Each structure stands twice: as C-alpha cells, then as structure tokens.
Amino acid sequence: MTQMPITDYDRQVKNCSCSYCGNNCDDITYLLKDDKIVGVRHACRLGASKIINDEDQRLLNPMIRNKEGILKETTWENALDKIAQLLTNSVRPVLYGWGETSVEAIKEGIKIAQITGSVIDNQSTICHGATIQAFQNVGHPVMTLGAVKNRADVIIYVGTNPMDDHPRHLSRYTTFPEGFFRPNGREDRTIITIDPKYTNTAKVSDKWISYDIGEDYAFFNTLRMILAGHEITDEEIAGVNIEILYELVEIMKNAEYGALFFGLGLTQSTTKQGNVDVLIQLIEDLNKYSKWSMLPMRGFFNVNGFNMALTTETGYPYGVDYSRGYPRYMVGETTTIDLLNRREPDFFMAVAADPGVQFPGYTIKHLVDIPVVQVDTHWGPYTELADIVLPSTRVGVETKGTAYRMDSIPLYMKKVIEKPENCHSDQWILSQIYNRIEKLKQENGDN
Numbered sequence: 262m263t264q265m266p267i268t269d270y271d272r273q274v275k276n277c278s279c280s281y282c283g284n285n286c287d288d289i290t291y292l293l294k295d296d297k298i299v300g301v302r303h304a305c306r307l308g309a310s311k312i313i314n315d316e317d318q319r320l321l322n323p324m325i326r327n328k329e330g331i332l333k334e335t336t337w338e339n340a341l342d343k344i345a346q347l348l349t350n351s352v353r354p355v356l357y358g359w360g361e362t363s364v365e366a367i368k369e370g371i372k373i374a375q376i377t378g379s380v381i382d383n384q385s386t387i388c389h390g391a392t393i394q395a396f397q398n399v400g401h402p403v404m405t406l407g408a409v410k411n412r413a414d415v416i417i418y419v420g421t422n423p424m425d426d427h428p429r430h431l432s433r434y435t436t437f438p439e440g441f442f443r444p445n446g447r448e449d450r451t452i453i454t455i456d457p458k459y460t461n462t463a464k465v466s467d468k469w470i471s472y473d474i475g476e477d478y479a480f481f482n483t484l485r486m487i488l489a490g491h492e493i494t495d496e497e498i499a500g501v502n503i504e505i506l507y508e509l510v511e512i513m514k515n516a517e518y519g520a521l522f523f524g525l526g527l528t529q530s531t532t533k534q535g536n537v538d539v540l541i542q543l544i545e546d547l548n549k550y551s552k553w554s555m556l557p558m559r560g561f562f563n564v565n566g567f568n569m570a571l572t573t574e575t576g577y578p579y580g581v582d583y584s585r586g587y588p589r590y591m592v593g594e595t596t597t598i599d600l601l602n603r604r605e606p607d608f609f610m611a612v613a614a615d616p617g618v619q620f621p622g623y624t625i626k627h628l629v630d631i632p633v634v635q636v637d638t639h640w641g642p643y644t645e646l647a648d649i650v651l652p653s654t655r656v657g658v659e660t661k662g663t664a665y666r667m668d669s670i671p672l673y674m675k676k677v678i679e680k681p682e683n684c685h686s687d688q689w690i691l692s693q694i695y696n697r698i699e700k701l702k703q704e705n706g707d708n
C-alpha cells in the first residue's frame with residue numbers, strides 16, 4: 262500500500278524526540294492541525310503509531326474502584342489523598358515501572374520510595390537486569406551511537422532483531438547512513454547477525470550465524486579460545502561448523518572499529534548474566550587487536566534513564582529497597598517479581614508500565630489481593646486490576662522532560678501540544694503524592 266504524503270496541516274515542529282524505543286530518534290517532525298498531531302515525518306511505524314494514535318483507550322479522568330468492583334471517576338484530591346494514605350500505612354510498598362516517563366518524574370518516585378521505605382524497581386528486573394549486573398561487576402567498553410555511525414566498519418547484532426523492535430537502528434546509526442569515516446554508508450560496513458532465529462535483521466545482514474538455543478556461552482567462549490590461539494579439535498561447537506567460527510574471529514580481529522549490540526535473546530537465555538560476562542571478555546580480548554565496543558539494545562525509551570537516575574542516587578541500578586531507611590539492592594530478594602512471588606508487597610503502584618502485560622501469571626495473582634495503583638496514559642490489562650487510576654500525559658508530546666538513549670546520552674524531549682484537560686504529568690502527580698505523604702507524616706509526628 263502506498264502512503265499518501267500529509268499536506269493538510271497548519272504547523273510543523275522539528276527535532277522532536279520519539280518516546281517509543283531506546284533509539285530515542287530526535288529528528289522527528291510533528292505535523293499539526295488545530296493543535297492536534299495529524300502526521301509525523303522520519304518516525305518509523307512504531308514511533309508514528311504512538312505519537313499519532315493517542316485517543317484510543319486514553320485515560321482521561323482519575324478513577325477509584327467501588328465496592329461493586331467498577332472503576333468510577335473521582336476527583337484528583339480524593340484519589341491523591343487515598344494513595345498517600347495507603348502508602349503511609351503500608352509495610353511493604355513497591356513502586357514499579359518508570360521505563361516510559363521522564364527522569365524528572367523518576368526523581369519524584371525515588372523521593373517517595375525514600376520517605377515511605379518502599380522498594381523501587383523498573384523493567385530491568387525482567388529484561389536487561391543481567392546485563393546491568395554484568396556491567397557493574399566487570400565493566401564494559403562503551404560507545405555512543407554517533408561513534409558507531411561515523412566509525413564502525415563491522416557491526417554485530419547478537420540475540421536482537423532491531424528491524425522489528427528498533428526499526429531505525431540500522432538506518433540511523435549502524436548500517437545505511439553515511440558516516441565521517443564511512444562515506445559510502447552500507448558499502449563500507451559488514452553487518453553480521455548472530456541469532457538462532459532467521460530474523461528480519463538477519464535477512465539484511467551480510468552474514469547470519471545461527472547456533473543451538475541455550476549454547477550462547479559455549480559459542481562465545483569458543484570465539485575467545487580461537488582468538489587466544491588455542492587449537493579447537495571439535496568439528497562443531499554449539500551446532501556451528503568450526504570453520505565458520507574461525508572465519509568470524511578473523512573478521513572481528515581485522516575490523517577497524519567494531520560495534521556489538523545484544524538483546525534479550527542473549528540475556529534471557531540459559532546462563533543469563535554469564536552470557537554477558539563472556540561477551541564482555543570477548544570484547545576486551547578483541548581490543549588487543551582492534552577497537553571494539555558493545556551496547557545492550559534497550560527497549561523502552563527511558564528504561565536506561567531509570568537505571569542512571571537510581572544509580573546516581575544510590576549506587577544501585579534497579580530493585581532498590583528503602584525499608585530499612587537506607588538503600589539496599591539484592592537481586593532475587595529486593596526485585597519485584599521475587600517480592601510478588603513471595604506475596605510480600607501490601608501496596609503496588611505502577612508508573613508508566615503495564616505489569617498486566619509484562620509479568621508472569623503467578624506473579625500477577627498477588628496483585629489481585631492488595632491495593633494497586635496505576636499512573637499511565639492509556640487503558641491496558643493492568644487497569645483491570647487497579648483500584649486507583651491516575652491519567653497522565655505523554656512525555657515528548659504533551660510534557661517536556663529528559664530521557665537517556667540506549668548509549669546513555671541524555672536527550673531533551675519537547676512539549677508540543679496541550680494535554681487533555683484533566684490529565685497531569687507523572688512528575689506533577691508524584692510530587693503531589695509526596696507532598697501529601699510528607700504532610701501526613703508531620704501530622705503523625707513521624708519524621
């Protein structure tokens with residue numbers, strides 16, 4: 262189907278940042294008519310669908326669930342007072358989500374966690390948590406996406422499919438654009454996909470290497486052994502002919518600037534953190550021969566911003582527990598899924614996230630039995646569980662704010678249109694909750 266260009270608009274705003282995936286494309290043009298976004302330029306289909314289609318299932322008023330189990334509209338005062346009361350009286354509150362809101366809102370969330378002794382956690386607990394642990398344990402050679410665009414001649418994707426999940430990653434940063442040292446764009450680069458699946462990214466790569474599912478560690482450790490000069494006598498490792506592995510090591514050794522991106526296909530496979538550890542070691546080994554760096558493909562547009570903000574505040578990236586009055590971080594102990602599986606939380610608030618989509622079924626069961634709050638822009642499966650719902654605004658469209666791209670570059674996100682009348686930004690909502698809790702504590706003489 263051919264898409265018709267949009268001509269019926271009266272204003273355009275350039276250099277907006279897309280608030281969908283961790284690419285944080287900041288070259289988007291919004292086309293407006295009568296102060297509504299009627300079209301976008303430069304965004305991919307995922308970003309465009311999020312920016313334009315905002316009215317379907319939009320949450321527009323605060324709601325509280327009544328005794329009959331029906332969500333009924335209420336006032337902001339009533340909903341905020343109720344949440345402050347619940348949080349103040351709870352023993353094991355959990356504040357979860359944050360991947361799709363601004364750093365400014367996240368900072369308000371951390372303040373609430375501190376004053377209420379909550380656990381504060383984000384989507385890393387179910388996605389790149391293993392990566393962050395490995396990075397904190399071992400360290401890793403970093404890079405910016407700008408450096409990749411201008412310098413990289415060998416790009417490897419491991420266990421990730423950006424053609425479907427981060428659609429402009431190849432066209433904006435790694436494969437197709439002209440770079441300062443790569444003036445011929447695609448022709449100057451070798452793209453390799455390493456993935457058990459033949460993905461859409463594999464289809465546009467120069468080379469696709471598939472290995473047996475669950476054999477990630479063996480695959481990458483063998484590359485290290487070959488690089489170190491060991492002779493491998495096996496004909497196959499992880500289901501891959503050894504000649505292919507020798508050939509891959511030669512390509513990597515001879516790169517002028519190598520960039521490796523990896524995704525959940527690696528971190529959620531058997532041995533999880535161990536896979537990232539061995540990948541980091543491989544990249545370190547390669548730096549004896551050439552320049553190599555690595556980055557995880559982060560999903561939500563500010564999932565990285567939460568890790569940055571919480572690490573700045575506490576030294577820990579996610580799953581931080583303030584119940585003892587100071588921050589503690591123990592994966593498996595203070596992380597959301599584990600807390601819910603042990604049925605510990607007695608209050609749960611999700612901000613800019615939908616646990617109804619993201620969590621396993623058993624984990625969700627506990628949410629049915631405790632007070633649950635949703636702060637979000639749209640109706641979703643989690644709304645069906647929520648006792649109190651607060652309608653928020655879209656960062657980068659209706660609210661300005663800061664987000665961290667997957668390579669940890671902070672980007673300013675503009676406010677372009679007015680918010681729906683009775684919605685408020687996450688930052689405003691959370692600061693209102695904080696103020697109410699502080700007041701309640703003062704009244705109770707509890708400081």
Ligand code: SF4
Nearest residue numbers: 279282286305308429
């Ligand atoms: S690649 Fe990601 S950030 Fe860029 S336009 Fe698409 S969804 Fe938005």
